[in-house]
Amino acid sequence: MxxxxxxxxxxxxxxxxxxxxxxxxxxxxxxxxxxxxxxxxxxxxxxxxxxxxxxxxxxxxxxxxxxxxxxxxxxxxxxxLEWIFPDIPYSHPFADGSALACYKDINMTADQVPEDAKAYKSLFEPIINDWPHIENNLLGPLKWPKHPLKLSKFGLKAFTSAHSLVNHYFKNEKTKVFFYGSAAHSTLPLTGVASSSFGLVLTAMAHKYGWPFxxxxxxxxxxxxxxxxxxxxxxxxxxxxxxxxxxxxxxxxxxxxxxxxxxxxxxxxxxxxxxxxxxxxxKYGAGVFKMDWALSEPIPWLSEKCKKSGTVHLGYSQEELERSENSTHYHSTNKNPYVLLAQHSIFDPTRAPENKHTAWAYCHVPNGNTRDYIAEIEAQIEKAAPGFKECILARSTMNTQALENFNPNLVGGDIxxxxxxxxxxxxxxxxxxxxxxxxxxxxxxxxxxxxxxxxxxxxxxxxxxxxxxxxxx
Ligand SMILES: Cc1cc2nc3c(=O)[nH]c(=O)nc-3n(C[C@H](O)[C@H](O)[C@H](O)COP(=O)(O)OP(=O)(O)OC[C@H]3O[C@@H](n4cnc5c(N)ncnc54)[C@H](O)[C@@H]3O)c2cc1C
Missing domain, CATH: 3.50.50.60 (FAD/NAD(P)-binding domain)
Incomplete structure (x- = not known):
């Protein structure tokens, strides 16, 4: 024809x-x-x-x-296209004002928590080294792998829950929470099978390439x-x-x-x-409540590490993060959501007028839920950056319905x-x-x-x- x-x-x-x-x-x-x-x-x-x-x-x-x-x-x-690489790909602050950073350098990252340093490297180094051999299997349809041993080594870690993985590898609560921050990108309950896979891939990416924008x-x-x-x-x-x-x-x-x-x-x-x-x-997954801010100054993080990070994950304990990610699946309300935040203008002055800043964030919510999460998201940021709210010049919000109106592929806010x-x-x-x-x-x-x-x-x-x-x- x-x-x-x-x-x-x-x-x-x-x-x-x-x-x-x-x-x-x-x-x-x-x-x-x-x-x-x-x-x-x-x-x-x-x-x-x-x-x-x-x-x-x-x-x-x-x-x-x-x-x-x-x-x-x-x-x-x-x-x-011009790529910008933030100094630190991502970080995770804690209620005591400290933070853990995911540096591009795996040694610098691991050394922040000496008792978990060896385990951290044993978890990620094989994935980073094997990545060229397994990327086509992980980023494509199911097919027979060229390197079955390397893929099964990854699979053993990835098909477990983030909860089991952190308890197996790490001793310190902060390292566990730090891993949860990247695993929660999955929008799956952190106790669910394969919820660790996203944390493994995204953190390996941070060490191998950085998290550019x-x-x-x-x-x-x-x-x-x-x-x-x-x-x-x-x-x-x-x-x-x-x-x-x-x-x-x-x-x-x-x-x-x-x-x-x-x-x-x-x-x-x-x-x-x-x-x-x-x-x-x-099946469609959890939705998100999305926020953008115009800011008079950079977010006043207590931790210097957060000030230098492109992305900041918020959630103050293992239990809090598990509850947050469970609630989106079981349609219950949650006062302390996991928040994923990005701050581009620190590294990219073209994002805002001179000396002004932007911030981008979302939290996970049940699919189709149209409740407003402004107070919850801003409260989570304030805990690690007191005075944040005073920097806000304007905000834009999108609930799951607004997201779906914006792009019909975002069914019920599922990203x-x-x-x-x-x-x-x-x-x-x-x-x-x-x-x-x-x-x-x-x-x-x-x-x-x-x-x-x-x-x-x-x-x-x-x-x-x-x-x-x-x-x-
Ligand atoms: C709030 C949010 C944050 C995210 N953060 C990240 C992130 O930081 N990093 C990352 O890698 N990914 C992120 N994602 C996910 C990422 O954006 C998506 O996975 C990606 O956009 C999917 O691309 P796609 O081409 O499959 O679909 P889409 O980008 O959804 O494109 C589908 C297109 O089809 C068009 N369309 C739909 N119906 C019709 C029709 N009937 N006729 C004609 N056109 C139609 C839509 O208008 C749209 O342009 C995020 C998504 C959201 C919503």
Whole structure:
């Protein structure tokens, strides 16, 4: 069939653009259709508080974008991307004013708690050393590993709960809390199977690469991807909400950067009932309550380590963090939430007017919960940075409904395109030989609802594009 396009990509998130770029690089004729007026999905930078203050509405810290086996091959620096590496990737303050820092240097990090130093290194050094051999298995669909021993060594640590892992490795409560801070990125209960996996990967990334972010805002990452895509002849159309395959030009393949709920709503896909039923059972995870602040000065952290960190994890004991992450799953209320905070303007003056600052944070909440968590989040920051509230010039908040209005992929405020528990970690959206294909041989899915899940890494898009190439070209 002489179609006008080889592939149409629906949605311009980091996965949609990765699929489009990979196919365009291979000489295919592609076009992207996006419902919003600007690209990027959950990776956008907007002035939502005061003029001149640039806030990342969704993703903000992009270690996976920097380290992604696909994205790191793209000439994004030639298209305007500049990476900024904070002095310290992340830190975790405690109620006594002290903090533990995750330095890029693993020895400096481990030496902060002498009684756990050996265990810390024995936990992370093998992952850091083995990373080049296991990254394709961890950031792609289930496949037979080239290095099964190295992968199983990682798997033994990763498939356990963060709770069991810290109690096995560490003696000091502060080291345990410190690991919980990165493990809680999973949005899973910290007592749940595989909740340690995110902490292991993200901390290994911090030691291997750092936790960088794009100068000027996460949106600059998307701008660079789009500029590269267009430079190869790729086309993008905005304000095009697709509801029917017939809304789109004729093409050999259609790749949807959507989650299962939305894909099932698209008409004309001719999916059989069994596939619809299995996709209909897909589980969405916890949501988030998102905050951005315009600040008169940097956050007045008690700890010097926090002042030099790009990201700060808040949660003051093991018990508090466990309760927080359990409550989001069991729909109970929680007064002391785990808070994930980023402070870009300390390292990137382009984010705010001269001598002014920005801060970005969220806490996890039950999926679809629309309660306001301003007081809880700000109280958690105040404990480690007394006087924070006096620095606030303006704030912007988004509950789960506002997030979903902003981007329909954020179903119930879920930022990872679906729960990342053990049943959906590698077998998303359903257990299937190729998770990117569907029963319709022309329709594919490439969003974070496919392996490897949430995060700006583009690997879902890349793997879906590989499947399209194998099937049709
Ligand atoms: C608050 C928040 C904080 C986050 N923090 C981080 C972080 O610090 N680091 C990190 O790596 N990740 C982070 N993430 C996760 C990351 O942003 C996502 O995993 C990533 O954006 C997923 O990319 P995607 O391409 O799969 O989907 P999306 O980015 O959601 O893109 C999907 C696109 O499809 C479009 N679309 C939807 N329906 C239609 C339709 N019918 N027709 C046409 N277009 C449609 C949407 O408008 C959107 O542009 C965060 C997310 C959020 C929300």
């Amino acid at each position: 002489d179609n006008k396009y080889d592939a149409i990509i629906i949605g311009s998130g980091s996965n949609g653009l990765s699929a489009a770029i990979h196919l365009q690089q291979k000489g295919l004729r592609t076009a992207v259709f996006e419902q919003a007026s600007i690209p990027g999905g959950a990776t956008k930078t907007l002035e939502v508080t005061l003029p001149g203050f640039k806030h990342d509405i969704g993703s903000a810290i992009l270690p996976l974008g920097y380290a992604s086996p696909f994205l790191r091959t793209l000439p994004l620096e030639e298209h305007g 794009p100068k000027g805002g996460a949106g600059k990452f998307i701008e660079a991807m789009l500029s590269y895509y267009k430079s190869m002849g790729g086309e993008i159309n905005f304000n095009q909400k697709i509801t029917h395959i017939e809304d789109l030009p004729e093409a050999t393949s259609y790749i949807f950067d959507l989650t299962p709920k939305q894909l099932l709503e698209i008409k004309g896909t001719n999916f059989p009932d069994l596939y619809r039923k299995r996709m209909g059972n897909y 990872n395109g679906g729960s990342q528990d053990i049943t959906q970690l590698f077998t998303r959206p359903i257990t299937k030989f190729s998770p990117y294909s569907t029963p319709n041989p022309r329709v594919y899915i490439c969003s974070s609802s496919t392996p490897p899940g949430g995060g700006v890494h583009g690997m879902g898009g890349y793997s879906a594009a590989e499947k399209v190439l194998r099937d049709h070209f």
